[in-house]
Amino acid sequence: MVSVKEISGAMGLNTEQLLKLYETMFMARAVGERERMLNRMGKGPFAVTGEGHEAAQVGTAFALTPGKDWVVPYYRDIGVALTIGMSPRDLLMGHLSRSDAIESGGRNMPSHFSSVELHVVSGSAPVSTQVPHAVGIALASKLRGLGEVAVTYFGDGGASVGDVHEAMNFAGIHKLPVIFVCENNQYAISVHVRKQMAIENVSARAAAYGFPGVTVDGNDVLAVYEAARQAVERARSGDGPTFIEAKTYRLVPHTSDDDDSRYRSKEEVDEWRRKDPLIRFQAWLEEHGVADKKAIDEVRAKVMQEIDAATEFAENAPTPAPETALRHVFVEGGD
Amino acid sequence: MVSVKEISGAMGLNTEQLLKLYETMFMARAVGERERMLNRMGKGPFAVTGEGHEAAQVGTAFALTPGKDWVVPYYRDIGVALTIGMSPRDLLMGHLSRSDAIESGGRNMPSHFSSVELHVVSGSAPVSTQVPHAVGIALASKLRGLGEVAVTYFGDGGASVGDVHEAMNFAGIHKLPVIFVCENNQYAISVHVRKQMAIENVSARAAAYGFPGVTVDGNDVLAVYEAARQAVERARSGDGPTFIEAKTYRLVPHTSDDDDSRYRSKEEVDEWRRKDPLIRFQAWLEEHGVADKKAIDEVRAKVMQEIDAATEFAENAPTPAPETALRHVFVEGGD
Amino acid sequence: MAEKTLIEVVNDGLRDELRRDERTFILGEDVAEGGVFKATEGLFDEFGEKRVIDMPLAEAAIVGISIGASLNGLLPIAEIQFADFIHPAFDQIVSEAARLHYRSNGTWSCPITIRTPYGAGIHGGPYHSQSIEAFYAHVPGLKVICVGSPYDAKGLLKSAIRDPNPVLFLEHKKAYRLFREEVPEDEYTIPIGKAAVKREGSDITLVTYGLMTRHSLEAAETLQSEDGVSVEVIDLRTVSPWDKERVLESVRKTGKALIVYEDNITGGFGAEVAATIAEEAFDYLDGPVTRIASPDVPIAPYSGILEEYVLPNPAKIAEGIRKLAGY
C-alpha cells in the first residue's frame, strides 16, 4: 500500500483512509438521492438531504474519534452521521419512520440524526438551538477531564440566530473543546447570504469571541479535513474552540417541499455542479494514483448494494404501534 | 464669548456648549445621588443610578438632535435622559411613582425613561431587548426617509444577549442609521467582564457585522462626544451603524439592593473615583479657561436648586388611583 | 363571489392592506420569494423591497425590529415561518410588545401583526405542528386570533393589521388548501373578539376554533343524522379576547358544553373556556363541562400512524358528543 509521505497533498492520509473518505462521501450522496427518490415514489412524506455538502460534512467528521467525540449536527448532515458510524439502514429506517429507527422511532422528521452510542445528539427543527448543546457537552468534557471534543454544525442562515452568539461567547470565555462548523451554502432556503450578513466570511465572527476562525473551500474535502484536524488538535490540547466556515453549495432543493427554481438560476446551479466535491475528489484520487476508475466503480457498487439492501430492509420493517405515541414523555420508571 | 477655534481639544464645542455639557453631567450625578438618598430615607423602594457613567451618557447623547433623533436607553442612563430633555422633575416623579410621572405613571420601575415627544423609548427590565427596537426605529427612519438617527445603550453584560447579535447583524445588512453604545463598566452586577467575554474590546464585534466599532475612554466626555459626533454623521449620511464602546466604571452599587463590597475591593473603587469624569472635565474646563471655580459653583448651585424644587414637587404630587391599574392594557377606544 | 382557499385569501388580504395603507410592510423569512406557503406570493413584485423585506433567520429580531418600526410610524406585518419557530421571540412578544402600552401608562403603543401558520395534520413532526395559542392567550395586552376557514381569515386579517394593539394571527396550515369558501371580493372586516355560530343547535354547545371547527361540524352532522342530537357549534375565531358572552348564552340554552381543541389538553386554551363556563353558567349545567383535545405529548410525532393516534378527529369528537348527550 502506498505509504503516507508518498501521496502529496493527502494531508497525511493513507490510501485506505482516502478511499474511505471517498466511499463515505459517495454514500452520503447516494443516501440523499435514495431518500428523495423514495419520497417522490410516495414513500416517506418528507426528505431533506445534503447533496453538494459531502466534502464539508465528511471532511470535518473524518477528523474525529467516532463514539468518543460528539457531533451535534443539523438536518443536512447525512455525511456527518455516516462518517461517525450511522448506517444507510439507520437513516433509511428514519426516512420511513419505522418503529426501530434508532433516531426516533418515527417521532422526529427524517435526517434528525441520533445515536446515544455514537455520541450523535438528537436534534430538533428550530435552527441553531443545538449550538449551545454542543458547548454544554464540551463544558462537561472539560469539567470531567474526558478529552472529548464536540463539533456542532449549522448553516449560513443558522449563524444569524442569537443562540449561536451566546454559545460561542461562552465557549471562548472558557476555552472549551468545541468546534463550530458553518456549512455556508449561500442560501437560507431562498434568502441569499448577502441578505443575511454584511460580511464576506462568517468565520470572521470568531474574532468577536476570542478564538480562531477559518474559511475553507467546502468542496475540497482534503482542505476541509486539514482545517478540522487542526481544530480538533487545538481543542484536545486545551487551546479552545475553532470556527470553521466551509463554503459550499446545495445542489438540490432545500427539501422535498421546495422549488429552488423560484430563487436561483439554472446557470448558477450548473456552475456549482461543475464544482461537485465528489467529481473533484475522484479526479484527485485518480491523478494521485490512489484509485483508478475501476477501484472507484467497485467502491460505488459496494455502497449501492448496501443502500439497496438497507432500503429493502427498511421498507419491510414494522411501523410504530399507534398507542406507543403516549410513551416517553417522561423517563419511564424514573420517578 | 470664546469662539470655537480658540478652545483646543474642545471638539468644536463652544463655551456655552461646554458648560452645558458639564451642567448636564453634574445634573445626572446629582439626580442619581438624590434618588439614592430618597431611597435610603424610605422614599421610593428602589433606585438604580449611573454615577460614574456621566461622560459616556451625556457625551454620546449630546451629539444628537433632541426630539428628532431617538434614544433607546437602559436603566442606568439618567445622563442620556437629561441630555435629551427630560427634567429632574420627570425623573424624580418617576422615582416616587407619581400618577403624573411621564415615564409610566408609577407602572414601571424608576429609571425606565420614556417620553413620546422626546423620542425616548420606554424600556423594560429584561436586558438588551431594547436593542432590536432601536434597529426597527432606524429601519423606519430609512424606509420613510426621515433622516432620524437611533441610539441604543446597553452595558457590557447586555452585550452577551442574543438579541444584540441579531439586531446588529440586521443593522449591518441594511446600513441603518443606528448607533450601539456599550457602557462597559466592567461588571454585570458582580460578574467581571473577564467572565463575560474573551476579548479586550467589545467594540471588536462590530467587524462581525460589517460596520466600524470604536473604543473610547468613557470618562473623557470630549472623546466620547467626538466619537458620537462622527457616528451620527455616518448614520445621517447613510453610511450605516457604528458601535461605540465607552470604557467606564460604576462608582456606586448596582442598585439600592446591591452590596458591591461583596465582589469588588475598596481600592479598585477608589482608584476609579480618582478618574471621576466630573472632576476630570471640571479640571479641563478650568485649564482651558472655559470656566473658573466660581462659574462651576454657580452651575452646580443652579442645578441643585432645580433638583430641590423637583424633589419637593414630586414629593407633593399625587399617587396613582388604585383602580387605574386596570387601564391601558389595550389601546382605549382603539377597537 | 369567488370560491377561495385560506392561503389565497391571506395573500389577498395582505395585498389589499399593502395597497390601502402605505405604512404597512411585510417582514419575514423567504417572504420576497413568496414564502414557504406562498402567503406573500407576488407581493414583492408589486410592492418592492421596501414593503416586502426578507429577514435573516432570527425570530427575536423579526419581532423586536417590528416593534421598533411600529414606534416610528409603520405598521409591520411580520411572518414567522412556522408557529413552532416563534419561541425564540417569546421574550420580545411577552415582555415587550404586550407590555409596552401598559408600562408606559398608555403613551406608547405597538400596532404590529404577527402572522404564522400553526397546527398539525400534515406530517410535520414535533416542530412543524404545534398549537401555540395557549401560551399567548394568557398574556394581557396581546390579541390572539386562530383562523381555520377562508371567509373568517380575510375579514380578521384586515382587522388584525388595522388594530392599534399587537396581534398574533394564527393560520391553521392544514386548512390552507383543504377547502374553498365563498369570499366577497369587496372590502369587509370581522371584529376581533367575536365568535361565530357555525351551526345552531339545542342539545349541546360545542366550543372550538381553528381546524377543529371543521372536524366538529362534521361530527355534529353525524350526531344529528345518526343520533338526532342537535349540536350548536361555536367557532371562537379570536381566543384573546374571547367571546365569553356568546358562549355563555349558548350554554344557558343547551345546558351542556363540550370544548374541542387540537393542542395537548393540560393547560390548553380550552381549559379557560371550561373554567369560565363552570363558574358563570353553573346553574344551567345539566352535565359535566367536557374537553376533547390531544393527550399530553409533544404535538405531533412525525409518523402518520402516531400523529393520527394523538390528534382529535371527527370520529373522536362524535364519540365525545355522544357521551355527553347520553349523560
Add this chain to the structure above:
Amino acid sequence: MAEKTLIEVVNDGLRDELRRDERTFILGEDVAEGGVFKATEGLFDEFGEKRVIDMPLAEAAIVGISIGASLNGLLPIAEIQFADFIHPAFDQIVSEAARLHYRSNGTWSCPITIRTPYGAGIHGGPYHSQSIEAFYAHVPGLKVICVGSPYDAKGLLKSAIRDPNPVLFLEHKKAYRLFREEVPEDEYTIPIGKAAVKREGSDITLVTYGLMTRHSLEAAETLQSEDGVSVEVIDLRTVSPWDKERVLESVRKTGKALIVYEDNITGGFGAEVAATIAEEAFDYLDGPVTRIASPDVPIAPYSGILEEYVLPNPAKIAEGIRKLAGY
C-alpha cells in the same frame, strides 16, 4: 429541628446535593458571589469554580448549555435570576429540554433543574414579579414545582435535582424571608406531583400553591372564626404533573371548589384545575367552581398602590370563600 426561612433551605438543599452527588453543578448569573437573593451563598467557597459557574448575561445559553452538559454526564442546576428573565430561554426549555426525551424515542434524557425566584408583592414592577407556571405547566415533558414554604421547598428541591427529567423549580421570592418553619436537618425528600392538605375542612375545597397558600390559610382561619365556615386548603406544590386525585377526593367531600392563584386570571394554571373539577367531579358540585386570581393586567405595576390593587390577598380570598359558602 431548626426554624428556617425559604431562602435558607434553598441554600441548604443546594449544598446537600452538591456534596451528595459529584455530577451536580450550579450555573447562573452572579451565583459565585452568592446570587442576588443569596441562594448560592458560600457555595463557591466550598465547591470552587468547577461546581459554581458564573454565566454571562444570556439565559438561552444558561439553559442550552445546561442541556448539553446533562447529555454528557452532569446534573446542571441552573439559576435564572428572576423568573421574568427566563423568557429568552423559552425555546430551549420548550423545544429542547422538554421534547428531547420524547423525540428521541426515550433514548436521550435531560436531567436538568432550573431554579428561579418568581412572584409579586415586593414592588418589583412588571419585570420582577411575574408568575410563569401557566406557560410551562402546559408543556409535556417538563415538571413544574411552585414552592412557598421552607419545609416543602427543601424536600422538593432535592427531588427536583435527582429527577431524571427537566424540572422547573419556582421559588416564591416574597416568601424567601417572610416566615420560618421547622425544617429537619436530616435528609428528606418530598415526591414531585403530590399535593399537601395544609388545613382540613368540610365545607369548601380551596386549591392553591406558592405564596397564595399562606394567604389562603389566613383567610380560612378568618372564615372559621368569623363565619364558622370550614375550608380545606390544598397546596398543590407541584403544578405539573399535579395531584388531580387528591383535589378531586376533597371536592367530592366538600362539594365546593375555590381555586386561588396569583397570576392574571385568563389562561392561568388555575383554569386547568377548575376545568378538571368541572368535568370529573360534576356530580358532587353544590356550587360554581370559582377562581380568585389577579385581573388581566401585566403583573405587577411598580407602585405599591397599584400592585396591592391587583394582587390577591387574604381579604380578597376571604371574600371569595364567603361568597361561595353562601351559595
